[in-house]
Amino acid sequence: MTRRIILILGLVLAICATASQGEWKMRIHKGGNIDEHLCADIDSVTFIDVFAPPPMVTVPAGVFIMGDGVASCGVDEHEVTLTRDFYLGQHEVTNQEYLEAVQWAYDHGYVTATTSSVQDSLDGRTEELLDLDDPEGDCEIQFDGAGSFYLRESPSSFAQDAYPSGYNPADHPVKEVTWYGSVRYCDWLSLQAGLPRAYEHSGDWSCNGGDPYGAQGYRLPTDAEWEYAAQWDDERVYPWGDEAPDCSRANFSSCVGWTSPVGSYPEAPEALGLSDMAGNVWEWCNDWHTCNLGTSPESDPAGPTAGSSRVLRGGSFYHYYYDLRCAYRSLYAPSYSHYHFGFRCARSH
Template identity: 60%
Template sequence: MRNRIMVVLILVLGSGWAVCRGQDTADEWDMRVHSVDGAHFYALADVDSVTFHSRVIRVPAGHFVMGDGASYCGVDEHEVTLTRDFYLGRHPVTNKQFMKAVQWAFDNGYVTAAIESVQDNLDGSTERLLSMDHEACEIQFDASGVFYLRESPGSAQSAYPDGYNPADHPVKEVSWYGAVRYCDWLSMQADLQRAYEHAGIWTCNGGDPYGAEGYRLPTDAEWEYAAQYDDERISPWGFGPPNCDLANFYNGSTHCVGWTSTVGSYPEAPAGLGLWDMAGNIFEWCNDWWICDLGPYLVIDPTGPQTGTHRVARGGSWNTADTYMRCAWRENGYPGAGYNHDLMGFRIARTVGP
């Protein structure tokens, strides 16, 4: 569908503009963009440029040193080789993207929903995927079966006193189960084999995430490899300290924003890949079970522990200090609904096929 949208837009800007050149002014013309959500109109006189961004970035296979000798649970430095190229989301999944997907899942009976939460309804699972009863959650659900967006009534009101549009802010209050379920929804829509089991410990592709066909979360190693690409930099933007022009975080005395920001509000970092928000804004779930001490050993395509109680989270958030911005800094979270999920989001990954 995205390709068809692009074609329509090119035709409008090309042949459509050629038609309107015969008019006295472009003020009378609208640009109409078609998508699965319907047609959207934009005043042509207000459009000065159109930019297309891929939702995923191809990250080449390679070798790097994981850990930096100083970061929390990233002290141990060890060599890691990733043998397969992979796609990584350019930015964290947004409220708009998650809402569209969960509406599809609800309409097809893959989830159940009430005012306070979205529950899984596939493969016998009933895990909570999204906590809508928390003020941080900007996705809501009404009695007619429709999901919609709202401004958070919490800290967001101080950060954005004139109001804000939550559509392109990263989704919050999503559990690890909700993140991997979203990946599976994308796989189902694309007719790809789902990556995750939805019983027991929710293993990714039988314990081999790198061999999964469908969408998934990045592994712990893939996330750090992409964040420091490709010079083993300390932070995604380089070797210097963070500031509020580079990322959305808590700078030691005040918040840069005081809430999440629209994805892509800061410079691409690492610029060599063109990724957004790898540090700050929202923590990102990773595929792996959590363990702090990774050891000093050479590892090829690491998958982390086979079991655990918590999952790896990366990147820091709008409400965490500058030390969390380091590529090697490793955090964790309980995969079900609960602690700190107002700071948890995610980005998608997928192994590049043969």
């Protein structure tokens, strides 16, 4: 639970009262500015624990060819221009990062939770964000029913076979998270940072009124941003280059059998310092999915304005080598969750 430490300044005020020269003041330094407050005017000070946003890297604006002529739903090739730099999560959001955020959200009344599910509660919404009691016990985040979230090793056969001696789930990517749970995490980051929320939690949950590139808050990467970052910046087939996948480059198929801690593989693309752009867990993207993107040039594409499924990228520990191609595009309904679905955050520069 988020811990609030309230310091009643009785001792300070007692010292102020016995000071021989005038009244004491408190100086607060922030961003080069100094604010002064009379001690006698302060009743209490509240320190609130907050959660840290995941580390992010800058991806410069540029032009690339989206699609590679081979990958599923990536056969169409067309020129795409991204007109502005953007930040992208250095790694997939971890169990620990999501746990700290959902605890904060629960403490602030932004979600409701039972031992089986976490649901949205902003803007009158009730969509499931995190499935805590899937039949195989895949989710490593749990809720005790009394107000606190905690981590546990997954009891699933996949996890136990992969780590028979046990493992620490903290740095493994969060899983069993729906698309709604992914964008809601982004909104929690925005709320904590004092930024406008990127997503509307009514209607079609559009990002910044259909203009994700203009959003001030945290969000999911667009379909185009994700592929652009993954193939940076030489139209490579896989995030590490054109060499065929093997278990030293990514966690896929039968390499591990379960997720790996984020950052376990060589950073790829190396120039950006991103990790796990291929394998580990599929990553939700902002866009509605359509398979045929066409061949006409586009600038800052936001994808279809409506649909039934959202884009997933990057493959997973459970899937095969051909899913790891930078241009491979998968899809699922935004309400669906799975043990190999996760995400990473983005934000416009």
